[in-house]
Structures are given as structure tokens and as C-alpha cells.
Amino acid sequence: MSYRSVSCAGSVLLLALVTQAATPRPEKSPGRTAVENLGSEPLRRGVAWLVRAQLPSGGWGQGEEAQTMGQSANPSLRDLANVADTSIAALALIRAGNSPRSGEHRAAVAKAVEFVASEIERSDRNSLYVTSARGTRVQAKLGTYIDTFLAATLLAEVKGKMPDETANRRVTRALDGVMEKIERNQLANGTWDNQGWAPVLAQSMAAKAINRAAQAGATVDEKVRTKAEVYARDQFDKRTGGFKADGSAGVALYSSAGNLGAMQDSDDTNRVKERELRGRLERASNEEERRKVRGEIDRIAGNRRDLNAARSAVVGRLADARFVQGFGSNGGEEYLSYMNIGESLAAGGGEEWQRWNRSINDNLERVQNQDGSWTGHHCITGRTFCTSAALLVLTLGGDNAPIASRLPRR
Numbered sequence: 237m238s239y240r241s242v243s244c245a246g247s248v249l250l251l252a253l254v255t256q257a258a259t260p261r262p263e264k265s266p267g268r269t270a271v272e273n274l275g276s277e278p279l280r281r282g283v284a285w286l287v288r289a290q291l292p293s294g295g296w297g298q299g300e301e302a303q304t305m306g307q308s309a310n311p312s313l314r315d316l317a318n319v320a321d322t323s324i325a326a327l328a329l330i331r332a333g334n335s336p337r338s339g340e341h342r343a344a345v346a347k348a349v350e351f352v353a354s355e356i357e358r359s360d361r362n363s364l365y366v367t368s369a370r371g372t373r374v375q376a377k378l379g380t381y382i383d384t385f386l387a388a389t390l391l392a393e394v395k396g397k398m399p400d401e402t403a404n405r406r407v408t409r410a411l412d413g414v415m416e417k418i419e420r421n422q423l424a425n426g427t428w429d430n431q432g433w434a435p436v437l438a439q440s441m442a443a444k445a446i447n448r449a450a451q452a453g454a455t456v457d458e459k460v461r462t463k464a465e466v467y468a469r470d471q472f473d474k475r476t477g478g479f480k481a482d483g484s485a486g487v488a489l490y491s492s493a494g495n496l497g498a499m500q501d502s503d504d505t506n507r508v509k510e511r512e513l514r515g516r517l518e519r520a521s522n523e524e525e526r527r528k529v530r531g532e533i534d535r536i537a538g539n540r541r542d543l544n545a546a547r548s549a550v551v552g553r554l555a556d557a558r559f560v561q562g563f564g565s566n567g568g569e570e571y572l573s574y575m576n577i578g579e580s581l582a583a584g585g586g587e588e589w590q591r592w593n594r595s596i597n598d599n600l601e602r603v604q605n606q607d608g609s610w611t612g613h614h615c616i617t618g619r620t621f622c623t624s625a626a627l628l629v630l631t632l633g634g635d636n637a638p639i640a641s642r643l644p645r646r
Contacts, residue, residue, distance in 0.1 A: 278601045281608030282627050283332045286325055287344050289609075289620060291315065294347030295322040298373050298618030301611075314618075318369035319355050320378075321620040322348050323386035328624040330393055331631035337399040346403075349394055352387050353410040364421040364428065366414060377569065377615045379430030379438030381421075388414045388445035392452040411454050418446065419460045426467030433615060434569055436483035436494040440576055443468060443498035447505045461505065462535070468498035469542045477549035489562035489573050492550050497576030499543040500583055506536040547580050551588050554595075566603055568616025571625035574600075578632040593633065600626050 290296055295317025326348035333339050336346040359366045367383045374382055391411040398404045421428055430438045443464045450456040471480045472495060484491035513533050520526040553559045554577075562570040574596050581589040604610055610622040 276630070278604055278608075279332060279627060279630050282604065282610070282623055282630070283329065283341070283608075285608035286328060286620070286623055286627070287341055289623075290325070290344055290347070291317050293317045294349075294351035295319075296325045296348075296620045297321060299609075299620040299623075301373070301617040301619075313369070313372055316369055317351060318372050318374075319352055319367040319383035320372065320374045320386050321618070321624070322351055323383070323390040324624040324628070325620055326352070326390050327386075327393065328627035328631075331628055331634065333634075335397050336394055336403070337397060342399075345394070346399060349390065349398070349403075349407065352390060353406050356387060356410045356413055361413075362417075362420065364417050366417070373616055373618050374568070374621055375432065377433045378441075378572075379428075379432040379435035381428055381430055382432075382438045382441060384414060384417060385438060385441035385445045388418065389441065389448050392445065392448035392454060395452045395454065408454075411449060411452075415446075415449055415454060415456060418442065419457045422460050422463060424463075426463035426465075430483075434483060434485045434487065434490045436491050437569060437572055437576075439464075439467070439483065440494035440497045444501045447501040450505045451508070461502070464498065465502035465539055468495045468502070469539055471495040472499070472542055472546045472549075474542065474545055477545070477552070479546075485563070487562050487569070488553075488559055490569060492546075492553070492559075493573035493576040496543075496546050496550055496580050499539060499546060500576075500580040503536075503540055503543050504583070506539065510536050543580075547584060550577060551581070551592075554592060563614055565613040566610075566622075567612035567614040568618070568621045568625055569612075571600075571610070571612075571622055571629060575625060575628045575632070578629055582633045589633075596629060600629060 286296075289299060297315040297317055298313055298321050300314065326345050329339075329341050329345050329348075332341075334341040334345050336342060336349055339345070355368070356366045358368070364381045364384055366387050369383075388411060391407055391414065395407055395411060396404055398407055418428075423429065427439055428442055432438065446456055446461050446464055450461060471482065471491065473479070479488070479491040479495050481488075481491055484494070510533060513529050513536075517526060517529045517533070520529060562573060578589075578592065578596065581592050600610070604626070605619075608623075609619040610626040611617055611619055612622045616622065
């Protein structure tokens with residue numbers, strides 16, 4: 237995997253800055269569940285801010301950045317709509333109970349999808365780019381092609397859910413086009429040539445995009461999906477319970493959350509595939525075919541064993557404040573990591589998930605801005621990405637959770 241070192245402006249920030257920046261919140265009763273979050277005041281205000289920030293084109297720019305970032309960001313990008321920020325904002329609105337054809341903010345979601353589709357339609361056929369916007373904060377920090385992976389994730393979520401059949405066909409074409417780009421540009425080791433500060437998180441979004449597309453019924457090359465799965469598994473050291481630091485900027489939270497998320501997304505898809513494979517095994521007419529099918533079933537079982545071990549290892553570190561703080565102060569990378577961890581814990585269920593959900597929701601509510609947005613304090617500080625990612629954490633476990641959560645667990 238090709239990495240280019242990108243410095244994180246504001247790296248001298250202390251965790252105290254987060255506390256100073258946060259406005260005290262009224263006392264609330266502890267233990268609110270994920271479903272209850274869907275009607276909570278923090279979520280309502282966050283969604284309202286996000287809708288207000290949408291641009292006339294239907295897209296979102298990266299928005300206002302934290303003052304601590306100084307002049308490190310190109311000010312012209314603040315209100316320049318880009319695919320990555322638009323895609324994650326639309327996903328947040330979907331999780332909060334909207335779709336392109338239902339919900340209070342259905343028009344905002346539909347316009348966002350139209351913007352993303354139009355950008356994809358204007359992109360070239362062969363490269364991994366889907367946007368003309370270059371040099372955004374999210375690209376510099378997560379990876380060159382984060383727009384592509386977030387766009388595919390959004391399109392998979394809205395496939396077949398647009399207001400009319402013309403729009404549905406457009407989404408299907410756009411999703412197929414993006415998947416062709418992802419498949420064509422995958423490297424032999426299962427990664428993509430992302431360059432950024434913490435591209436392990438872009439790698440996790442690539443795996444998520446591939447698996448969500450497969451779960452939505454899009455045409456996905458199984459070899460490409462499997463290579464991404466194997467790469468994530470190889471990052472986990474079963475002996476130590478840790479993850480390789482590749483592409484993580486030396487931040488254990490990022491490598492743990494990114495690779496755990498990729499393994500979970502693959503297992504979600506594998507659950508459906510496994511049933512199909514067992515049916516094929518029963519119908520197999522010769523030993524060669526049976527051997528091949530058994531090999532695929534064994535690979536799925538191996539990923540699940542590694543996933544369970546990795547999830548347990550991450551749970552064991554959640555009591556370590558330094559691990560949870562990531563770089564040391566809240567940024568978009570932390571919020572995205574919390575989403576990845578939360579999705580895996582929600583899939584496992586039980587007290588571990590409930591405990592994490594209560595803890596991380598308390599943290600997010602504490603650092604929410606008065607206007608309803610969230611801002612990062614290092615690296616990804618733009619309000620659009622941070623607010624959207626925070627909302628994706630708050631809505632985990634709700635009725636509008638990702639496609640994977642609606643797949644049978646057995």
C-alpha cells in the first residue's frame with residue numbers, strides 16, 4: 237500500500253482543548269439507548285444544523301474549521317461542494333430516519349444523491365476519482381479516494397429507494413460505475429493507492445463500500461471483496477491482540493477501528509453467502525466442487541474467528557482513555573473510528589455494546605457545539621464531516637441502521 241506522510245496541523249493540542257471548547261450541557265439521565273437517541277435533543281439539533289448547511293447544488297462543502305487550525309486549510313474549499321462530505325452528510329440524514337422518498341428531510345437526501353450521481357457521471361471511466369474537487373481536508377487526512385468509497389456506500393444504501401424509477405436507474409448506473417472503478421484499481425494486496433495521514437480509515441471505508449454494495453444486490457467481484465477481507469485479517473495479530481500500524485499515523489484507535497470495521501463488514505456479507513455455499517455443498521455433484529465450496533466456507537469461518545478475537549481485543553482497550561482519545565483530541569478521524577467500533581459492537585450486542593453506546597454518546601453530547609454541530613480539534617475539523625460522523629455514532633442501533641444490521645444473523 238502506498239502512503240505519503242501528511243502532517244496533522246494542530247498536533248500540539250492537548251486534550252484540555254476539547255474540554256475548553258465544549259459548552260457545558262444540562263444534566264441528563266444516563267443509559268439512553270440507541271433507539272432513544274433517534275428522538276434526542278443532541279441528534280435533533282445536529283440534523284437541523286446539517287440540513288441548514290446544505291448548499292443549493294445539493295452538496296456539502298467541508299464547512300467551517302476549528303480556529304486552532306489557523307490558515308492551514310484552503311478557504312475556498314469551505315463552501316465548495318465535494319463528494320465525500322456530501323456522501324457522509326446524506327448517510328447521517330438516512331440514519332436519522334430519512335430516505336430519498338420519505339422522512340422530514342427526504343428532499344435534502346434526494347438532492348444530495350443527485351449531486352453525487354452527477355459528479356460520478358462527469359468523472360472519467362478508468363481512474364479511481366469520482367470528483368473534481370481536489371485538496372480537501374478529508375482527502376488529505378483519510379486518503380486520496382475517500383470520496384469514491386463514501387459515494388459507493390451512499391449509493392448502496394439508497395439503491396431502489398429513490399422517488400421514481402428514473403432516479404433508481406440513475407443510482408444503479410452510478411453505483412455500477414463506481415464499483416467498476418474500485419475493482420479496476422485494487423492492488424494485489426487488497427488495498428488501494430490511497431495517500432494521506434491515516435489512510436487505514438479510507439481502506440475501511442473501501443471495504444464497507446464493497447460489502448454494502450454486495451448486500452444491496454449490486455454486481456460485486458467476489459475476488460475483490462475477498463482480498464479486502466484478507467488484508468484486514470492480516471492486520472490483526474492474534475498473539476498480541478493488536479493491529480499493525482500501517483496507514484494509521486501511529487494511532488492505535490485508527491488501526492483497530494478501521495480493520496475491525498472491515499472484518500465486520502465482510503462478515504455481514506458472508507452471513508448471506510454462507511447459506512448459499514451450504515446449499516451448493518449439498519447439491520455438489522463431484523468432489524472437486526465440494527472441496528472448492530468447503531474452502532470458501534472455511535475462509536468465512538476464519539474471518540469470523542478473527543473478527544470475534546479482534547472485537548474482544550478492542551473491547552479490552554475501551555477502558556483505556558488514551559486509546560479512546562485517539563490522537564489526543566476529538567477530530568473527524570476519532571468520530572469515524574467510533575462509528576466503526578460501534579457497528580461491530582452493535583452486531584455482537586450485549587452489555588459490551590450497551591456500555592460503549594452509553595459512554596460514547598455521553599462524550600459526543602459533551603463536545604457538541606451550541607449551534608448543534610460538531611467540530612474537530614485536529615486534522616479533520618470541518619463541521620460537515622465531524623457533525624455527520626458524530627450523528628452516525630448517535631444513530632447506531634436504531635431503526636435506520638445500515639443494511640447489514642437488517643440481514644439475518646443466523
